[in-house]
Amino acid sequence: MSAAISSSRPPGSRTAGVLPRIRQDLRRHWLLGILLVLGVILRVMTWLAYQPALLFIDSFTYLDNIGPLDPSAGHPLGYTLILSFLLGLGGLSFVTAVQHLIGLGMACALYALARRWGVARWLSALVAGVVLLDAYQLQIEANILSEVWFQALLVGIMWTLLGPRRVHWSWAVLAGLLVGAAVITRTIAFVIALPVLVFLLTCGGAPTSAARWRQAGTRIGAALIAMLLVVGSYAAYYNEREGEWRISGIGSNMLYGRAATLADCDRLPLDPEMLTVCPEEPKSERAGVDDYTHYVYGTESWPRGELPDDVDGQKVAVEFGRLVLRHQPLDFAVATLVDFVKNFSPVKETFPNDVPVERWQFQTEYPRWEHLDEDARDYTFRFDGQPPSVREPLAQFLRGYQLSVGYTPGPLLALAALAGTAATFGLGRSRSSGLRSAAMVTTGIGLALLLGAAAFEFSWRYQLPALVTLPVGGALGLTDLLGGRLKGKQRTALAPFPDPVDRAAMAQFEQRYGPLEGHPLVVVIAAYNEEGGIGHVVQEVPKRCGHLPVTVLVVVDGASDSTAAVAAEAGAYVCDVEQNRGQGAALRLGYHLAHRMGAQYVVSTDADGQYDSRELPQLMTPLFDGSADFVTGSRRLGTEQTNSPVRWVGVRVFAWLASLLTLRHITDTSFGFRATLTDRVVRVPLREPQYQSSELLIGMLARGARLRELPLSMRLRSSGTTKKGRNLVYGANYARVMISTWWRDFVRRPKP
Template identity: 60%
Template sequence: MTGLLRRHWLLCLLLVAGITLRVLVWLAYQPALLYIDSFRYLANVDALRPDHLNPLGYDLVLAPLLAIGGLAFTAAVQHVLGLAVAVALYALALRHNVPRWVAAIVAGIVLLDGYQLQIEQNIMSEIWFQALLVGMLWLLLGRGEPNWRRSAVAGLLLGAAMMTRTIGVTILVPVVLYLIVAGGAWRNRAGWHRIAVRGTACLLGFAVVVGSYAGYFRSVTGEWGLTGASSHVLYGRMATIAKCDQLPLDETLKRFCPSTPVEERKGVDYYTHFVYGDSDWPGALPPGRSKQQLADEFGMIVLRNQPVDLAVAVLKDFAKNFAPTKTTSPNDVPVDRWQFQLEYPDFDGAIDPAAFDKTALIHDGVRTSADEDLARFLRDYQLSVGYTPGPLLALAGLLGLAAAAGVGRARRSGLRSAALLTTGSGLIILLGSAAFEFSWRYQLPALVLLPLGGAIGLTALLGRRMPAPARRRVKLAAFPDDVDKAAMREFRERYGDSPLSQLVVVIAAYNEADGIGTVLRNMPTRCGELPVSVLVVVDGATDDTAKVAAENGALVCVAPRNRGQGAALRLGYHLAAAGGADYVVTTDADGQYDNAELPLLMRPLLDGRADFVTGSRRLGSEQADSRVRWLGVRVFAGLASILTWRRITDTSFGFRAMRAELACSVTLREPQYQSSELLLGVLARRARVVELPMSMRLRGNGKSKKGHSLVYGANYARVMTGTWLREYVLRRLRRHSVRH
């Protein structure tokens, strides 16, 4: 626990501050803050009518919370959810190799932003919408490239987010783009099959939620729809820009166009709620024509005839999100609606003042109140330092976009698709909101999207790569699985059935474009009388590993999905054997082994003295960069010696040579910790194994994908003992039972 606190001390400090602020907010305004929309939600909790202004997603959450503990309990739960969202963003940032202090800033924005604190105290849907978006991001980004199951659940969450706030539909665009580009799947034919499967799963998940809701809407209203707000929204925006004398409007539609000159008109909110919402407006209508139909028709006429005016108005509102300070522009929703007030807010009579106490008494048995001292502190905090400056969000958006575009080092980072999803979602939701109207409240979802996208973008631009997906406990399917079949089929289409020589050097490579060229250029072309073929198995890389390898003379097999070094090597063994190889050699793509020692490695095999030859750093020389790893080599060699009853000095040396049929005969199911599995499997088959003194250098390029030493060691031990149990105990027990 002490080590955990030490590593994440900055987050812990921010969490303490965030918790303290939330407690103060909860105590300052009791039982909760009620906004104009809050009364709409509360009025529909029991009836659950889908044709009201707001969708039902929040009401479905609100009903049980009110039943359990009322408004105060609901606000407390929302504050806890805000803390959880911040921690989830921090953890997701770390998953993408973001520096801890940058990840802490991402979380700190949600933890400390005064407008975020205020909306969590409100009986409003925002925090639930944010939580659903973060849950969707975790499903798509939290464990590497998404499969169809996680894509389907992400679609369900996105549908739920849309049913909480309809603006969520805009995020479907970056989600679909992400599912196309994630993992570089679009680069090959097999990848497009994967794209189709996960994309279809996501869209089906989304359609299940939205379709079910639309069906409920029809069962209640007799018409298809999702909310009663569509006509309000369209009319409100178009009424502010409509040039009435230039539009083809009949006499009835002219009544929908404001008589006030365009430059003197009020804002979108006024025409949406006060004009359209007036039950007496626009007066008697011709038979068969409803206000909703005519408002929609008017809005579409303005849209067709004034697209440039609409685009200019929307972009002006979009740009307001990035202003240095939060102020109220003419005709906008007042910013003070989202600011802490010294007294309990009543919105200048927009709601009957008696309704606040009445609602609080119904649900909590108390009247609404504000603690003036706490409120003053919170207001001073919010208006001085407790808000997120717009330029910071703009910078985050630019960093995310630059990384998504592959600028500089970001191109080979493996982080481009993650930057695209997070930044694209943040920007499109701001743009979609601006298409209706600007409100500082509508900026809040971007607080959980743009900073994360900017942090990932900065990480990519600095050259920090996406760590290899963790696959510690996931076994490989028996060879060949679907990925193996697709890769082998593409390899044969490119090179034919027998493109390899008797001696094949197999290299598994994942995002090694910077270093593999040097390794290949230093590879011997002959070993005695045998020509040497080099086969590079590219394990779902997101950089130019395959291109660099091909340019340096290697035959390249591209696995369409990253599965781990063990899977790539296993695929290479079988390709080599099927391509005519008698001998298989393995080496790494990072330059740690001296490939000039290949003749020495092969000599016992060619002399007929061995079936399997492995180098040993302990018998030779070693440049160690970790005392833990230096110790681990010796500990695991001792463990292997005890398990197999023969002296072994190095179980994880990657420069090895073996007969091709032997490599294909061993059961290999480990994606990452395959070296001990291969060695113990060979020994269990009573193959002749020889260790030779070899040299091992530090990595020539990049960063090790093995992860933390202690975690790697624990999993290495698990694989070694598991392989011994499978090959030495269970396999022999099965043989014994067959004989008898």
């Protein structure tokens, strides 16, 4: 039958269905689309302007090492292996084309990641726009350098940690492998291990029980083993080739370069060998870190005195550097902090004694490195069969763009870092929204890389990893601090039941529990990140009510903690929904699941412990004796504990409004402990993800349900924090939903 139906579809019907979705996506993500088009145009211009590729000083080292694969050549072999593979498919121009495509892919991935965590579309587009439009990013993509691939690994690490709703040990393994790959691509990546491991410890909430500690320990152990597998294997290869357990040939020269600019040679306890490497010039007249690292260390005139034949100059430099750091830690800390702050300067300029910013700017002539013996022409002919060339009109445009508006201002990155840090420390809604760990790992990776690089020297090149980390961390932080005000409108209405999320959750639920029948009374609890209290709430529900057994069903609304596991351990049936959609969506799904379980009666209560489940027999009495179809408690008739005067007033205002709209006396519209007949509640079209209580109340009354309010008690929340947001904003939307539901169900609904 299905095959016949499929074959009877008119030609092009599938295409006709796809095109409207494409148009809808384009309208929805129009800002990203514009930025993406501009990013493509800029990358095509860059690729055409500099053929076959830009070659920096380090590029020659990478290209020379493709055959030998010498781990001591100066850089880890990660990028060299990638370069070797790509050059097997094409020339240098092919490599830069691939790197430009990676730049576009990273922008789209960052946009999707930000949207996945609830960041507004316009703000997510700005996150992507940093990568799409920054001219320094474009320039580095045109270079034969490892930066773009290192950035891509960072994006992959962030997606591995933040893409899945819960990070199980398998995701931790993948994250560890990617961190290891990043270390053997750029050695500085070892500093990101700390924020990654802290995230794996806290991503399900702070460990407060033995089970949570075991889960966190499993994640951390899996990630560490994966990291060590990659890094250890590489170190073993280095040891086999060079007889040393190392990752890179670089290290001693960078340590010496920083120490040489700081050393107080007259005050340090230097032995005769160390005196030969300590600069003679006063500190105020010394060159910069880059000069001592690359143009003094290891040259024929260094060290300035003869060393004994059995003394290794490299080991002397390392010992000298360590001694300076031990005796002048404050000087080292100040120098590091000064170089770190330079990343947030309003204008990109060359600071005294630092690496020239011109190295990372578009030039109208092909760059030449006069102090090197290598000729770029030899390399471009060898690897691409053409001489290096510059299309001057395109190069002039790119240079003008870069020097005027085509770069990310430092203060903008500083703002992003501050917003991400604020969320990391639990300001705003981050403690309850799950944004805290997400902001911590993205911002932490970016700041760790900037600080780690600044410990050795400052270069605008070392700022580039921050372009893919700090903006997304800042967007998460701003979303945490400002919430719905960034989005411009509240969450959209739910699709009619069942939508794809509902169907997937029901299928998973039935696969887990099998056919379910014979549950006459089901208590539905919607829960989001309530692991601290859900177990007690479930256990407090009576096992029987009157002559009926009681079943507890917890619908976990895309939680990022262990709410589902705790609820199941407490004895509840658990429907674990992949996506966080709001309490209204979770309760609607719970009502329909209860109906499938054969429930005649369905009760709803909150997961925060505010309602006394021991009052369940009192709540059910009007349903059992047939005097009501819909029963709800009332804090005004019963007892109420509150610490919010605004909400105290709101309860009375909305009760008056509901009474006016429905012409019935109502004292409490938002009491969460309710009971009704299951076959009635599943016929109410519930569409509100958040403000569902008034929608259900008015929807039931519009369909002729007999309402009964009972004097029940309401306590203060026993654990966690409220998900309702700010009082005034919540109240305005609650009133909007109440009036729109009344208009839909009372005014426009046809009379039966």
